[in-house]
Amino acid sequence: MKNEDEPKDKRLKPGDAQKLTMAEVAKYVGVSAMTVSRAFRQDASVSEETRKRIMEAVDALGYVLDLSAGSLSSRRSGFIAALVPSINNSNFSDTARGMTDALQNTGLQLLLGYTDYSTEKEEELIEAMLRRRPEGIILTGGSHTARARRMLVKAGIPVVETWELPEDPINQVVGFSNSEAMALLVRTLASQGYRKFGYIGGTTARDTRGSQRRSGFQKTVEELGLGPGRMISFGVPPITMEQGGQAIVSLLERWPDTEVVLCVSDLSAFGAIMECTRRGMKVPRDIAIAGFGDYEISSICHPRITTINVDCYGIGRQAAARLMDALHTGEATGDEITLTGYKVVLRESTDRNGAPTA
Amino acid sequence: MKNEDEPKDKRLKPGDAQKLTMAEVAKYVGVSAMTVSRAFRQDASVSEETRKRIMEAVDALGYVLDLSAGSLSSRRSGFIAALVPSINNSNFSDTARGMTDALQNTGLQLLLGYTDYSTEKEEELIEAMLRRRPEGIILTGGSHTARARRMLVKAGIPVVETWELPEDPINQVVGFSNSEAMALLVRTLASQGYRKFGYIGGTTARDTRGSQRRSGFQKTVEELGLGPGRMISFGVPPITMEQGGQAIVSLLERWPDTEVVLCVSDLSAFGAIMECTRRGMKVPRDIAIAGFGDYEISSICHPRITTINVDCYGIGRQAAARLMDALHTGEATGDEITLTGYKVVLRESTDRNGAPTA
DNA sequence: CCTAAAATTGTTATCGATATCATCTTGCCG
DNA sequence: CGGCAAGATGATATCGATAACAATTTTAGG
Structure with a gap:
């Protein structure tokens, strides 16, 4: 028996690269590799006594199972x-x-x-x-x-x-359905009396959920007879807080009488709200803004943000x-x-x- | 030759579980498995002609390299x-x-x-x-x-x-050094005239970076002769925005004359600021608040948050x-x-x- | 045109665990 | 006490790719 390589010093450093295999653990315990393999699984039939001895050896030697070998043979990664x-x-x-x-x-x-x-x-x-x-x-x-x-x-x-x-x-x-979720938000706000709807989202079709939300918005605004929505596309998804702020500026420049703006996510909604606040507009007094996703920030910030909560x-x-x-x-x-x-x-x-x- | 199993329908569905190996690709092309293996690596010596034929076969058959087998033999995961x-x-x-x-x-x-x-x-x-x-x-x-x-x-x-x-x-x-970073922030703010320092962080020692920031705060406040800092521990790390808001309430109840509060992270700082705003206190007029980490939110929110930018x-x-x-x-x-x-x-x-x- | 060197390809053993089947105990029942 | 089932353990083949070396072909140089 020649296994005096148990690390005993307090400050351990790597370098003594191991090449410990199951077979060596097996030899150390005096069983076959197969038995060691079994000891690692809860369902396998190994006597408690043997499993205990094996696990002690595993601990003493510092053996760590090698899944890359295991998954090759078991065909389960x-x-x-x-x-x-x-x-x-x-x-x-x-x-x-x-x-x-x-x-x-x-x-x-x-x-x-x-x-x-x-x-x-x-x-x-x-x-x-x-x-x-x-x-x-x-x-x-x-x-x-x-x-x-x-x-x-x-x-x-x-x-x-x-x-x-x-x-x-x-x-x-x-x-x-992201589209229906956004539609629901539009209808809800419309039922509260909002009429002039704006929308802020990313530029490309890359974010398919974003596109779906946008189309849900557009479709519903038209269904409700509120004309085509006022849409601003800004930035490559994921649209940032900062871009939300920039987007609302563009939107209000172009359509100053907008009453409520829906954003593709809470993050851009937050950016938009902060930008408005900074410019002396009160939300929702001067403009209402809503997001999507119910991020933590929306229930914390001031004013708290209307949004769609997703599970x-x-x-x-x-x-x-x-x-x-x-x-x-x-x-x-x-x-x-x-x-x-x-x-x-x-x-x-x-x-x-x-x-x-x- | 019997390989008429190329999927041709538009709507593909899983189920026809494959068991395609490198050897089969090799046979299909008429080379050895080793050559196929080589074709997958850029450095290996395979003639361009052969590699092209192999890659076409790979594409046609839909073969995907199996790393679990490869890493076992190459000993590189x-x-x-x-x-x-x-x-x-x-x-x-x-x-x-x-x-x-x-x-x-x-x-x-x-x-x-x-x-x-x-x-x-x-x-x-x-x-x-x-x-x-x-x-x-x-x-x-x-x-x-x-x-x-x-x-x-x-x-x-x-x-x-x-x-x-x-x-x-x-x-x-x-x-x-998280401790020194926080110390720097304390000294910077002290040099601006702040004297009564508060601190908000999580409760346990689990977040070691948090603990280090806290001790950096404490040590520096004392070094500057500003007495022991006013420390509030709130919530299990990672401390949330909401907990930041709750913490600042406790802190101000206990030490109403606090001038500046440092937070373990920007997120709790943000929560604290929003809570103050909601309660009618102006930041920084009535109380100054700083964070740590320079999260995006800190440069967007209103007021923008003083913080430590980390690389x-x-x-x-x-x-x-x-x-x-x-x-x-x-x-x-x-x-x-x-x-x-x-x-x-x-x-x-x-x-x-x-x-x-x- | 010949030879050495370089480039290409093939053969075989191997990585380390596990599936599978075989063997050996043990315990229980009639 | 024989016999058989259940439990514990072992022996061997195998998973699929790659290392290492061998064999073969091509290229370059004189």
Whole structure:
């Protein structure tokens, strides 16, 4: 026996690169590698006694399981890939949290990727992910490059598209109609007496959810006989707070009598409100402004922002749950659509009677 | 030849699970698997002609490289693990972006994990990551469980700790002194005439950067002979906007004559300012408030918030760069410390003369 | 036109864990 | 006490790509 290499000094440094394998742990304990492998799984049949001895050895030697070897032979990579547009967006991070929570104790890990609202980047990421053979994949939105779509189909794993309702789903869908949600907001505000509607959103079609919100706005304004909406496009999605501020300036220059402005997200709405405040306009007294997404900031800032609350967390949770279903039922599940909720949250920024307090 | 399974219908659906291997692509093209493998790498010697034919076949068959097999034999997993406290924090997402950018064209992918400010969760994540054999690992902060530390050392891969200066670094460090940064802010404001300092931060020691900022505040206030600071602890880190608002209420109840309040982050500062505004206090006329981190919101909101700007992106970029260095030099590099910059950004929220405009 | 060097391609062993089947205990029941 | 089922463990083949080396073809130079 020659294993006097247990680190004993307090300040440990890397460098003594290990090359510890399961076989060595096995030899150390006096069992076969197979038994060590079994000890790492809860369902396998190993006597408690043996498992304990193995785990002690694992601890003493500092062995860490090698999944890359394991997944090759078991043909199970043990992870789910999820692609979201942006890392720094509380809506998507709530969704990611929902997914992580739903995957607790399933033995599956979540691997996140960021597409930056670009289908090209999404395609690259999808390929990078598929190369590691995920057991399922969750996407945001329903717009993908043709090649991405082909790869996803070929992969033969469950796919869940989220956050919207694609016309031609690949597989499963968990989301809601961004267009109808925005329409609901328009109708709600119209019923409060607002007539002259403006809209602020990003410039391109890259952000499909943004485009859907825009078209929901446009359609509804016209349906209500309030003429074509006053639309300002500003900045590449995701539109920033600052761009929201710039956009409202353009909008009010062009249509000074606008009564209420809907924004593609709370962040741009916030930027717009702050810019108005800075220019001496009171919100909602001089102009009403609403957002979309119910970010934390909207319930904190002054005035608080009217918005659409989306069940971000639920989207993530259900997407993961649907994926698990598909994995368990041997992916024979049909292509289901799971609708998630949203609701209008009326706050000070569109309050008809009130100047905001203070 | 029997390969009439090319998908031709427009609406592709998964289900026809593939089991396509490199060998089959090779057979299809009429070369060996090894040549196909070579075709996938830019440096390998394959004739352009052959590579083209192989890539066409790959495209036609829809083959996707299997890295789990490849990394087993090449002993290179092709990814770097990075652990950050929170997914939804623009400071850390900037850092993540810096890392991603620095890893462009290195053939290495970034894998992010979220510790939720918990060393226990960090330990779990470190183990989960190590099981996939990353080629390097980037951590946020210098506090880790003993077991986490042991695993990291044992792993024999480069480790970079970021965002602070640990007393006992594992390996490399890229960061700055949170304590000194906060001290600088205190001194700057003191030089403007402020005397009665308050501080708002989270309750526990979990957020080590928060603790360091707090101690930097405390120490400096005392050094300047301004008595012990007025400290309010509120909420489990990461402290939210809402908790910032609640905290400032407590603070002003207890010490109504406070002149300036420093907050552990811009987000709590924002919450505090909004709460003051709502209660009819003007910032900075009635009370000055500053944050930390220079989040986007601080330059947009009204009044704009004085803060410490941290080179978040640079931290990420340099952390990844140091890691690459270590990988190239055969990890013989000493344990270097790379200092990153920070600076005070004075804005309206602590403006001595001015009530904010409007 | 011949030879050495360079470029291209192929063959075989291997990475480290796990599926699968075989073997060996143990315990229980009639 | 025989026999059989359930439980524990081991032996071996295998997952799919790549390293390492071997073989072959092409190119360049004299």
